[in-house]
Amino acid sequence: MDKIRILIVDDHEIIYRGIKDLLQNEVEYKIEDYAVNGKEAIVKARQIIPDIIFMDISMPEMNGIEAIKVLSAELSDSKLIVLTQHDEGEIIFQAMRAGAHGYLLKNSTKEQFIFAMQQVLSGKRYLNDETSRKMIDLTLNKFEQERSENEIYLTRREKEIIRKIYEDKSNHQIAEDLNISLRTVETHRRNIMQKLKVTTVIGLLKIAAKLNLITLK
Secondary structure: OOOEEEEOOOOOOHHHHHHHOOOOOOOOOOEEEEOOOHHHHHHHHHHHHHOOOEEEEOOOOHHHHHHHHHHHOOOOOOEEEEEEEOOHHHHHHHHHHHHOEEEOOOOOOOHHHHHHHHHOOOOOEEEEEHHHHHHHHHHHHHHHHHHHHHOOOHHHHHHHHHHHHHHHOOOHHHHHHHHHHHHHHHHHHHHHHHHOOOOOOOHHHHHHHOOOOOOOO
């Protein structure tokens, strides 16, 4: 039976040796080669066409996420498993969106390594319980943020004033342009800042751009 060929990508040789020791008694797996950065990984993966690529995130020259983007597009039969110490939800999300099939932490057990490889080789994705929870939390947080932004209600007059602020007009100029009193402009401006939960003009304009009220250049 053909062995499952593995490429390890990490800028620390100790990781390569650690995985080699971990799998030395698993006869169905064979570590074909080792790369120290994303660029070298792409070159070697094109030559080897491995079944599984273990990919670190933080590496010199080209990081793991950029390498995953290239390899997932070129080598559809190779399964990419992130192997890293980073467990932040945003990094997990970026890696999976880039094309990773699995996500393993470097302190994972041998059983987790084996199970992760079995999962991705069977066409499934692998995340352990902790990384799955962080992905879910991140997704829910993004959803809540988008929902709260979409629920912001601004009056027609408030939208007009935001556009005038974007044009770098003073309160006096806005009052003249809209034919309203200076005090009314100040009141609208204060209400806008409270609704958008910002304290600076820069913050106001960022939210306004997200709401498609203005186009930042």
